[in-house]
Amino acid sequence: MIATYAPIILIITIAFSLASLFFFGHRLLGGAAKFSPGRMEPFESGSESSGARHVKLSVKFYLTAILFVVFDIEVVFLYPWAVRFKELGWTGMGTMVGFLAVLVVGLVYVWKKGALEWES
Numbered sequence: 213m214i215a216t217y218a219p220i221i222l223i224i225t226i227a228f229s230l231a232s233l234f235f236f237g238h239r240l241l242g243g244a245a246k247f248s249p250g251r252m253e254p255f256e257s258g259s260e261s262s263g264a265r266h267v268k269l270s271v272k273f274y275l276t277a278i279l280f281v282v283f284d285i286e287v288v289f290l291y292p293w294a295v296r297f298k299e300l301g302w303t304g305m306g307t308m309v310g311f312l313a314v315l316v317v318g319l320v321y322v323w324k325k326g327a328l329e330w331e332s
Contacts, residue, residue: 275327286315 293300293308300307322328 272327272330276330279322279327282318283315286312 289311290308293304297304
């Protein structure tokens with residue numbers, strides 16, 4: 213019975229050990245943090261902040277990142293399908309056409325809304 217759960221217990225033990233090592237190991241290797249005026253300045257989206265704190269950043273940065281993730285995941289699903297294309301037959305082809313159709317509809321919607329146009 214214990215042999216059945218041994219791999220799960222091993223993975224949990226390794227994960228807990230690594231998390232503990234990272235959590236407490238920074239004190240041994242990193243030393244104390246030194247707070248300089250430059251380090252305490254706000255920094256957002258790869259560029260220095262300008263203006264007051266209540267100024268909101270453009271949503272375009274985040275929308276572009278989300279779109280990248282969505283279409284990147286599309287490729288993750290396309291690769292295994294392409295590898296097993298002959299074995300899946302027409303059922304696999306129909307499923308993938310449906311999947312791609314949903315993604316194309318989403319891309320057209322985003323395109324029509326102007327989310328892909330970049331204005332600084």
